[in-house]
Amino acid sequence: MAGVTLDTVRKIYAGNVEAVKGVSLGIEDGSFCVLVGPSGCGKSTLLRMIAGLETISGGDIKIGDRVVNQVEPADRDIAMVFQNYALYPHMSVYDNMAYGLKNRKTPKDEIDKRVKEAARILAIEPFLERKPRALSGGQRQRVAMGRAIVRKPQVFLFDEPLSNLDAKLRVQMRVEIKRLQKALGVTSVYVTHDQVEAMTLSDKLVVMSGGQIEQVGTPSEVYRRPETRFVATFIGSPPMNILPGKVEGPGRVSVGGQTISVTDMREGLSVGSAIEVGLRPEDVQAGGASGSSSISMDVDFVEELGATQLFHGKVAGTEFVVQASTGQIAADTRKLTLSIDPANVHLFDPQTTKRLGRD
């Protein structure tokens, strides 16, 4: 098995459209790396370049120690699971899984052994003789996974494999993919636009935007300490509130005339300069608490989510959302006082959108 290394990889399409702008990334052997970002951020292009389905305009891609820039997809020792599964509609489930092995002249009994084993792991043994169209979405998904597993590749590539499934099945398959990857220990690169999938599956989370990497880290690092405003608002649901504010002094900012203390704040910011203050809806508490700053919010309406409630309103004229356990705040409350733990305040530079935390 092998890791994957990307060194300033670029993709420039005809017409000088730069889809991937010099991405460098190390994916450790056996780890589960998720590329997440909005559509058009270059994540799929990057994955397809690793697969060899797109040419590389610049930089190097290594699988293990081998530079694979010019290697055909079939010779990269990778397997890929596609969004629409890309099963061969005219072949049985068995033949779908066996096709890649047959093309590689694997002995018949070895093919049989591997296909049966994969079918057992994925619980699709009863369907081996069926055609893909006779299967449900979830079963097709498993066949697509089976086709990847039988090859025993060095790297699994997943291109939004769950987005064609309904919500319930998606959760179930997500767990299965995670379990399978842990059991097989194969390096995996997984592309999704769904942040829940990204958070739950990854050992290593890569947030991309505009053809560049915004942040790389464990899911909790990315959630706890977003490096850019983009990451802050992309990861987390509902997204982080961003309020315009001003620097008041070391460890202090103000929003609409109300002062907020901050733990993680860069030193030497000039007093009075503009700053963006990020607060997660789940990190603010209703009611004053000692040792916290507090701000006031005008509530417009409440969304009921069952276990929690979302209070929509405005803080200092800016849209603001607060998430609270149901019953914590009376649903007819029109004015809220919110207490803020200084450790939960994120600051961003309005110009560069970078985090203004301690170095």
Next chain:
Amino acid sequence: MEKRAHFSGWTLPLLLILPQMAITVIFFYLPASQAIWQSFLREDAFGLASEFVGFENYTALFEQPEYYRAMITTVIFSTLVAFFSMSIALLLATQADKNIRGGHGFKTLLIWPYAVAPAIAGVLWMFMFHPTLGTLGRPINAMGFNWNPMLDGTDAMILLVLSATWKHVSYNFLFFLAGLQAIPKSVIEAGAIDGAGPMRRFWTIVFPLLSPTTFFLLVVTIVYVFFETFGIIDAVTGGGPAGSTTTLVYKVYADGRSGGDLGLSAAQSVVLMVIVIALTAIQFRYVERKVQY
């Protein structure tokens, strides 16, 4: 429209496309360009030498009264066949589109004349309307009408229109039916709720929505009458009597067969080409979906 994924290399694709290219060049481009070239030449009486004469063949062609006659014949023939074959097909298609039992069986019973060769269709109708022995032709004469397509130009044209229409109704029926079935039922239901009766619904909702199909079929039918009815004409009237059913295409054939002027014949072919290209160009916006290169 383009595929995202391709194979690389270009010797293989060139080999793959070679057979079609070779056949197309030899049997299509070569003859077509020869026709164009020849239309600017005049051969001497023995076919030994030829000289470039510019548009003289074309001016000569347009000075022939027979050529105008053929043109008028073609226009009358096309108009009648287009009108009858399309209106009958539309009538049948709207009835078959009503949710009646056995609708599919009717479809089968109505489309098979497409498979009958034009020449055969002509022979069938000629037999039926034969003035002395035809099952329908004889009674017509017995009733006192002087019906004889072998001698009377109008009768001959009527017979041609009948057989050409008979053969082409199936094609138009099929496309009209498909067009009708593609109209969402909810639109018609909305019309009914808005208080439009069946006839009004047809003319104000269904017919306008069907107009792309109608237009497409109009062009296809005209092209059909221009070219494919050659077999009907040759089998039934041979262009006669006295040239009264000679269309533009039939004239090219007849002039060439009687060993007429090659340049003149070529000029006729070129005029036909221009007409077809114009018709195709009109139809082009309907083909666009298919051709986005």
Next chain:
Amino acid sequence: MVENRPFTQFMAYLTLVIGVIIVAFPVYLAIMASTFDTATIINGNMPLTPGDQAGENYTRALFYGGKLAREPVSMMMMNSMIMALGIAFGKILISILSAYAVVYFKFPFRKTAFWVIFITLMLPVEVRIYPTYKIVADLGLLDTYTGLIMPLIASATGTLLFRQFFMTIPDELLEASKIDGAGAFRFFKDTLLPLSITTISALFVIQFIYGWNQYLWPLLITTKSSMQTIVIGIKKMITTTDALTEWQIAMTTAVLAMVPPVLVVIFMQRLFVKGLVETEK
């Protein structure tokens, strides 16, 4: 459907039944005519119920031919069959290959090649008939099956049909094949060809009918009566001097000429409709 009243239903049935009768009547007459002798037909009072000459007429037509066209109709049918199959298979073969090249490869002059093929959609063989005749004659292909077939397969319909179908095949299928180690040849054989079966069959049905029903081209390039197709043969059986026309044999031949293509349309109706709608769209 709104307002499906009994009266509307009745009118729909009535219209369709009348339509079917008009469509079927000429053919019914031909079938009847093929069961009588010349005298019964010539005197102009042919009954509308079958006569007893069917065996005689069909045997004579198939194995001996008529007085005017002396070749047996079975041989004409064989010629028509060879021409129709040759056109159908030839066109499928050259067009699936060229469509594969145009859709799945990037090569120099690809768009030019596509347009060169596409233009042929516009000009039916009828408008370039004599120059084509001359070329076929120069190549020594008069009175040959090759000469009958080749010029009629030089057209874009098949290529466009396959191209259109290939465009609907998801890109991922090629990508999965590439990852599974299939090259251009294997992808064609293992994936594209099996998926194209319906399209191939639909094109076959349409081209078979087109080929069987050809008239002008075989009329020009076949001079030997042994190369004659059945559609041409019928025309030779009918003359303007009624006395010579053996109507019962002509009608028998007409019935025989209709049988193969009509059977194809009736029994492969789904493919026929698909082929018709998709090649002409």
